[in-house]
Amino acid sequence: MPRALNARRLRRAAVTAAVLAGLIAVPPPTMAAPPAATASVPGDPLAGSGAVNRTQLTAAQLSGGSAEDTVPDSAFALPAQAAPPAHSFEGTLALEGLSAAGGFRALKDPHGYGDTEATRHLPPVDIALVQNGSHLVPAKRGLQYTGNPAWNLAVGPGRAWNEDGDGERTRASLPFALVERNANCVHNGALTFLFDATSISEVRYQITTETCEYFQFDMWGQVPADYRPEPVDGAENLRHAYAAEVKDRLPTKPISSLATDHPDSGVDVTKFGSGITPSALSTFGLYFDGVHYVGNCRTRQGQYPFCGQMLLPSYSTAKSAFAGTAMLRLAQRYGPAVAREKLSDRIPETAGKTAWSGVTLDHTLDMATGNYTWPGYERDESGRTMADFFAAEPYAGKMRLALSFPRKARPGSKWVYHTSDTFLATRVMNNYLRSRAGSGADIFDMLRDDVLKPIRVGPDSLASSRTDNSPGGAPFGGYGMFWTQDSVAKFAKFLNNDHGNVNGSQILDPTLLAATMQRTPEARGMTTTGTKPMKYQNGFWGREFTSADHPAYTSPFSVPFMSGYGGITVAMMPNGATYYYFSDNNEFSWTAAVAEAHKLAPMPGTAVTAR
Template sequence: MRRSLSSVLCGALLATALVALSAPPSMAAAVPVPGDPLTGSGAVSRTVLTSAQLASGAAPAAPVSNDAFTLPANAAAPAHSFEGTLTLNGVAASGSFTTLKDPYGYASTAALKHLPPFSVQLVQNGSHLVPVARGLQYTGSPYWNLAVGAGRAWTESGDGGQTRASLPFAMIERNANCVHNGVLTFLFTGTSVSNVRYQVVNETCEYFQFDLWGQTTATYAPGGVSGAEAVRAAYATEVSGRLPSKPISALATDHPSAGVDLSAFGGGITPSALSTFGFLFEGVNYVGACPTRQGAYPYCSQMLLPSYSTAKSAFGGLALMRLAQKYGPTIAGELVKDHVTEASGTAWNGVTIDHALDMATGNYSSAGYEVDEAGSTMSSFFLAESYADKMTAALSFPHKASPGSIWTYHTSDTFLATRAMDDALKDRAGSGAEIFAMLRDEVLKPAGVGPDALTTLRTGNSASGAAFGGYGMFWTQDDIAKVAKLLTVDDGVANGAQVLHPGLLDATMQRDPADRGVTTTGSVPFRYNNAFWARDFTSADNAAFTTPFSVPFMSGFGGISVALMPNGSSYYAFSDNNEFAWNSVVVQSNKLAPMASGGGTGSCTAGDLLGNGGFETGTAAPWTASAGVIDNRTSLQPPRTGSWKAWLNGFGTANTETLSQTVSIPAGCADAAFTFWLRIDSAENLANVYDTLTLTATPAGGSAATLAQWSNLDEAGYARKSYPLGAYAGQTVTLKFTGSEDYSLQTSFVIDDAATPAAG
């Protein structure tokens, strides 16, 4: 029998059995977090934030280096386990504050210069301290809300038998999206806790920057945590599910022949204004550091980052694509006034949800580039906290043009669009449905977005209020990379299901030449479609751009950019000095994988040049394949979509299998590309290459060129691959997969949903 169950699973079952036999009893208490346990001796030389200093009641004179809050290299496993509630006492009057930038005079309010009420339930998994509640938490403070991230616990020899803890947290401006990142530390035993030292020395906020620090008493109430074991297990799963991450320097090491200039990444941004950046390429999140005014942030991977207007794309745009996938794309054409009762005037006649997301309602004061956004009406909208006041401001622009004819940027338009989508969802799913909850549960969670990014600002400063839509979400490095991956690499497929409407996604990503959105005003015209920006690139931008292409991007107030390149890479940068510099990264990305046009600037007839790309005919033609490669069994190697796929190898014996198709690339189709989804499953258990899959392209009368090669070391679930074929325009080319296994331990190479799209 081809690929028996025993040949595929025997290695995995044996490994599982060995772990079960060798695991210590404590392992049964919680799923361990990857990287635990700590193995240091605890011999740490410490002169800052010593146990004596944390026991002292003296107020600190200034912030200290973040190194003092960071898990040291020689940390030993924690001697105690924290499970209960930590409450910081007297925060309304404690601490010091230094203003660094404050043009609007916020710091003239003395009460604003302190932490908000701070009480957090925590559980511990190994050396990891995990808050029970993650993401934005409403505190009731007139000025600040709060988010607490997962920290660490460890033992140092100088702490007198106590366990040392450190936690990241973020102060979030009430009714606003500014995030000020901090860190705290304390010592604890099974029943007691020391004073807590804290400091905030970083922010992503263009208009309000400060240092805040202090030391205060705290209370530890052990126990009382409902579902503690589930919280521990969920955090272990969360960490193991993060994208592979490497420092940005590794990009040059991993791709030495590309000649990548690393200075482009994070370049063009004032260093003191940069919070962090990252570049997603071939499934790896190459990340920059997280600098602060006191050195590197101890929890860079968990630094909380504001969305600002990237939420217009990641909330408004994604929500519409999800609704269209569930209920059909005509939902985009439903009228705002039919779903938002307050929009009853004639100004909203004919204005659709799509018009509102495209910033083309025809209702505005000035058509100048973002003039209205900086005006008094939008100021009233941003300052309004109640739903009624926000809605009144959003509807107060006068009617001046036909819907869809003029682009005028208003954050309030996205608020109206999300309100309309919320009502459209309720019409179909019942009054208990809610638009952000749908986005969270049906798009973000399946895409692997973590709990720090699963909350949003709402009206009334309340969890029961209406989601803002146009701003108010939050990101970590991993979370924004996963959203980018969902759009650029996974084609709207999350956890094996199509969660975003393919047609709307293609239009949003500038792959549909018939729907590129509206053209913006301003000195540099952009495209704006479904709440996503896009910029066209040609050889005038760089001589290497021999084929024109378009880069969709998300953009946020102050200096936030998320560029979504058509070669599958993505770049994000979070800063707060009004610097939006990413064009040079496009040049570097093109060195790694030349851009294929997304469809907006192509010159040949649009369509798929490949036949039977999903193998759903149940036969190979027009492919040529080894016997049995076209397969519809799902128990071991499932198709990505439909019932059929191509399954090469997987025997666990020496063999070679092939799959090929000859494609004609019309002249002028310089943006043609070969795309497909690849799943690699292997029972090999050593870090050596034993089994390989090679993709070649052979033009008629020419020699084969290797486009890519994979091995058992590349084991992963379905991932989208794309390779430009513009060099073969005007020719026929044979695309061929060759899979080879050695004499033992199976590796399966599974291909589905192949295509060779050409843009018209």
């Protein structure tokens, strides 16, 4: 379910990249082995002729034109007749004059974020890049703190190719995303330029899509750039790593192939992505039977040219994917008693606050601390205290507000949703981990190294937003992660199909995971409030389906799911299918997708015990 927060509490607190010699009589020295050849990226080399009929962002326009507005996003995409790149990029790309350049058009901005000058322009862009064949790879992936008062930045892997109309220069295009400082909104764009061995054209950029309920805009511009050809640290490792990353992605087909692959099922592929306003739908997909069926990535100028690299915000799916999963990993490493760790023993700031006595990690992850102001469905989550909590950037302010709710009920007895509770749970786990692994340990780093990397989640998803707008801050826990299509499908597969096991090694506590995934009838979690009560356990939601939902459901079954603000769902069904979508119009519609997935393989009942 979504966090029922209004955008006001997500306001920014600050807007607010030989000579060989020898003698006949002396044996020659042993020669070092030549470096291994770079592993090529699957799909390379390009096979086009270079005969591209280009009318947008031509060589002449990139060499001295101006950006008057956004253009079709296809102008940034790799064309069908792209020829292999004649030049290879290695060095640093820096965009110049960004603070005053370009255009901005607010499309939805009820709180006036776009009135602030910094919000209307890109933050500093200074990135190191290497090239593997036709692929451009940033040296740093995922969230990058810029120090800009409005935006942080992420740059994804792009492409380089030749077109006949570009003369002797090679054309490059890269996806990038602006990430709202101290929040989780993501605005996706692309940039493009021409280059040769020593020089670069101007850089054209635009943003035409986002996953952000309360702030939507177009941004565009064309600026001079500085290309500094130079060796990039670890360049060869970066090339090899990216080739492995692409090779390790789940097998992918368009969503339309689902009906072709399962012709006797009667599945209606139009039901996937349905129920969501098309203009608000960033992307969607279904993982089933070893194949990742993906939808497109919509923008206001066509399709996003780097759909597989579109950066997607987690919002409250992080409560499941980060906080809940971190607890399952700690339980497997150190024993399930970790769930009974008390906040008063692990968070120094609770000293003297009797309201937090007796509250455990388990209570906190279940939203059952007993501390709240109003018991109504997510009423506290929409209130003043939580607005201030989200707005607070320093750790001390966030912690003070998270601990400010009064005791109203016995811990473990009542469900009241607070994102601040997940922040507290994350801090408990962080401090517990330090007591076991050393003072330098970090709970998100543990999740990254023990879970995300072993399941081969891509680098774009290996960072989390933190307090103090700093990589040294405390991770938010309840929001602030990032997904791509492949990473969200892999993570769901790890939980739903692989049961927390990687290559024969059990990574997550199997008993606690089974309960979390609604596979243990006697341990379903807290009952939520609202118009349709559900279950909530360890940061995951659970919804029961019966014949009242659909006549085909002859046996009741439960679907555990992750949910995020604005319209994000990752539903992991007991028949092994996972359906996800990312949107930003407060629409949570996915029961039709469950019905279609049931046609692919009937849902087993829920009377399943932990293995």
